[in-house]
Amino acid sequence: MANINGKTEFLQALNTCKTEGKSTVELYNEISSLAMQYGLSQARAPAERNAYYLSMEFLIGRSFFNNLMELGVLDETRELLKEKGVDINVFEEIEDAALGNGGLGRLAACFLDSAAGLDLPLHGYGIRYKYGLFKQAIENGFQVELPDDWQRFGDPWSVRKPREKRKIVFADMVVTAVPYDMPVFGKRVNVLRLWQAEGSAEAQKISEYLYPADDTEEGKLLRLRQEYFFSAAAVGELLDKHVKLHGKSFDSFADYNAIQLNDTHPVLAIAELIRVLTTKYKVAFGKAEEIAKKTFAYTNHTVMPEALECWGASLVKKILPDIYDVLLRLQESQTAEFKRLGCSEEEAADMAIYANDRFSMANLAVYVGRTVNGVAKLHTDILKSSLFKTAYKYYPDKFQNKTNGITQRRWLMLCNRELSDLLDKTIGTAWREDITHLGELNTHVDAALNGFVKVKAEKKKQLFAYIKKHEGAEIPENFIVYSQVKRLHEYKRQLMTAFAILEIYKGLADGTVKDFHPSVFVFGAKSAPSYKRAKAIIKFINEIANKVNSDTRTNALLRVVFVKNYNVSYAEKIVAGTDVSLQVSTAGLEASGTGNMKFMMNGAVTCGTMDGANIEIVELAGKENNYIFGAEVDEIERLKQGDYNPSAILKADALHSYAVNTLIDGTFSDDGTGGFQGLYDALTVGASWHKPDHYFVLHDLKSYVNALLQINADSNNEKAFAAKQIKNIANSAHFSSDRTIKEYAVDVWQI
Numbered sequence: 001m002a003n004i005n006g007k008t009e010f011l012q013a014l015n016t017c018k019t020e021g022k023s024t025v026e027l028y029n030e031i032s033s034l035a036m037q038y039g040l041s042q043a044r045a046p047a048e049r050n051a052y053y054l055s056m057e058f059l060i061g062r063s064f065f066n067n068l069m070e071l072g073v074l075d076e077t078r079e080l081l082k083e084k085g086v087d088i089n090v091f092e093e094i095e096d097a098a099l100g101n102g103g104l105g106r107l108a109a110c111f112l113d114s115a116a117g118l119d120l121p122l123h124g125y126g127i128r129y130k131y132g133l134f135k136q137a138i139e140n141g142f143q144v145e146l147p148d149d150w151q152r153f154g155d156p157w158s159v160r161k162p163r164e165k166r167k168i169v170f171a172d173m174v175v176t177a178v179p180y181d182m183p184v185f186g187k188r189v190n191v192l193r194l195w196q197a198e199g200s201a202e203a204q205k206i207s208e209y210l211y212p213a214d215d216t217e218e219g220k221l222l223r224l225r226q227e228y229f230f231s232a233a234a235v236g237e238l239l240d241k242h243v244k245l246h247g248k249s250f251d252s253f254a255d256y257n258a259i260q261l262n263d264t265h266p267v268l269a270i271a272e273l274i275r276v277l278t279t280k281y282k283v284a285f286g287k288a289e290e291i292a293k294k295t296f297a298y299t300n301h302t303v304m305p306e307a308l309e310c311w312g313a314s315l316v317k318k319i320l321p322d323i324y325d326v327l328l329r330l331q332e333s334q335t336a337e338f339k340r341l342g343c344s345e346e347e348a349a350d351m352a353i354y355a356n357d358r359f360s361m362a363n364l365a366v367y368v369g370r371t372v373n374g375v376a377k378l379h380t381d382i383l384k385s386s387l388f389k390t391a392y393k394y395y396p397d398k399f400q401n402k403t404n405g406i407t408q409r410r411w412l413m414l415c416n417r418e419l420s421d422l423l424d425k426t427i428g429t430a431w432r433e434d435i436t437h438l439g440e441l442n443t444h445v446d447a448a449l450n451g452f453v454k455v456k457a458e459k460k461k462q463l464f465a466y467i468k469k470h471e472g473a474e475i476p477e478n479f480i481v482y483s484q485v486k487r488l489h490e491y492k493r494q495l496m497t498a499f500a501i502l503e504i505y506k507g508l509a510d511g512t513v514k515d516f517h518p519s520v521f522v523f524g525a526k527s528a529p530s531y532k533r534a535k536a537i538i539k540f541i542n543e544i545a546n547k548v549n550s551d552t553r554t555n556a557l558l559r560v561v562f563v564k565n566y567n568v569s570y571a572e573k574i575v576a577g578t579d580v581s582l583q584v585s586t587a588g589l590e591a592s593g594t595g596n597m598k599f600m601m602n603g604a605v606t607c608g609t610m611d612g613a614n615i616e617i618v619e620l621a622g623k624e625n626n627y628i629f630g631a632e633v634d635e636i637e638r639l640k641q642g643d644y645n646p647s648a649i650l651k652a653d654a655l656h657s658y659a660v661n662t663l664i665d666g667t668f669s670d671d672g673t674g675g676f677q678g679l680y681d682a683l684t685v686g687a688s689w690h691k692p693d694h695y696f697v698l699h700d701l702k703s704y705v706n707a708l709l710q711i712n713a714d715s716n717n718e719k720a721f722a723a724k725q726i727k728n729i730a731n732s733a734h735f736s737s738d739r740t741i742k743e744y745a746v747d748v749w750q751i
């Protein structure tokens, strides 16, 4: 094959590529590998100082379209293929690389995209799972999990580097870590290096599958192995590289390397760095600790206590005895430092790395991390005022906020070409290079109105066609679209949306809700396989969809669709075709949210609570252009302290009673699983581990229904409503991950 080292050569090669008689998968692999050759030829010499993003998850999605776009050949490829009689959309058959659960994993992918786009040397380290997040089927309304064998289409975007393999040693086995490099194209070519575990059958299990939960239930041996496996591979490689380039002068290690810990999952990297420095290179412990303190930075993504990882000391001792020793010594030096700082005993206990026979990964990360950041302003404030309150008292300078962002390349240019073209026409093309130019749309709202209404209608049409194809559900064209798509969690309150829909449905049926603009509610969500209540909520939504969609009294006005196997590619369709973004978590619990930003940038209004980044969204786009409802953090705090009585609310409100009682009055069937009774009990009597309705669904339900109805009424004034949507686009530049990455680059990584 000819050497492809430029765009012209790529297009020539593509032109001579025979398409007849080839399957989509064959063509996909062929075109992708041509593009890889072209893309890799653009790589330059590595940077002196690099930042590394250690993450258990990289939720990349589909690479094909995105990479062709980043390489500047998507349009030409589309045209060339068309001439050959191939519709480029056939490659949508290639499924996503879903090496992540949700927000945290997708954020990692957006960050890599932005860094490459900004010419900043940020590289990823993670795990090359054989199976990504399970594929979700829906059977009789229930979630069923199927394996996600994403590599069956081939993996043309990775390069296996067997010569750079490493040994990872556990007390009971030795595992080979083989790197696969996925280039990240942009202004520069960065690398996402994913490690695959090889060796014995036991060894291979380490990279076999992604934990399909986005919280911890219990410490699991395999999870510990996974975390150590990729952290140790990354740290070992960086140390080897350092020795090769700079000799054994580890004082300068942190001058060349900044390591970002994406939540607590890679935190063992800290202990591993110290272990290797002290054992292999005989660096004194205190010195090694100092180097670690200059190298690592930590991002927290959740305040949910169950997701803060702790490892049982005996487990660590058994499979990673040297790491166990390092952790204990870190605890000693931590204790000494706390003494110097004058911490009380309780304060020291609160921040302890080791307590109750467990190692706290969060406390270790906060102790060693140069910086600690939350992912939205409110979230960082909560870290300072509660979760890490004591640490904030003693180390105030460590704490920073880095509000999340999303890459506009995938989430606007790629998924919404129509809107992108309209922006070009309205404000020129400068926004494509520098997203802050989007702000210029603020003074061209009227000029964009007609065009925007057309674009939204077209994106809806495309979404409805896609839904028809994948779910079989028909949605009439004039419907407005409310979407709630995200992982299924009680705190995200999909159940509250379900109740709100039932109340609206009843109002439509009995005529108390009037002048209702036809509306569809779109849900997409995977539940952790072992999360019973979340699974019951999926069944409940599907039961509601069946009832509502088949009721001829109301189905010209109201529909409900639960899309199965919600993933990055589905999200690309949904964010572009949605009018109303539902972001309704209990205030204080959604660290940031990033779906909210994708919807905003595509011109949806937010119907949400004052939580996570919603607060910053309405701050920037205006409360008058969005719909905020429900209890704010301080009120939630008061409710928690006081005697919140959801049963009283239920009793006092006939509509609420109607909606909630459908769980238990035979309106719907959970097939005898008891799942619906479980949901009902959680709201009305609570459980051994929580008070009734601890996510305050019933407290916020009334104001939620009102907000939904207000939106519906406002949407009848098409132009005024479109103006609100446009103002959201115009003020969304702040939520570009380009902005976030620039902040990390300056405030944390100094790259």
Ligand code: 26Q
Residues within 6 Å of the ligand: 101, 102, 103, 104, 105, 107, 211, 213, 214, 215, 216, 217, 223, 301, 302, 307, 309, 375, 404, 590, 591, 592, 593, 594, 612
């Ligand atoms: C931990 C231990 C064992 C098994 C699983 C886990 C685990 C896995 C994934 C714990 C947490 C996660 C993922 C968390 C996550 O996605 N958090 C989201 O991060 C987004 C990016 O910052 C935020 O926008 C969301 O608000 C937050 O929920």
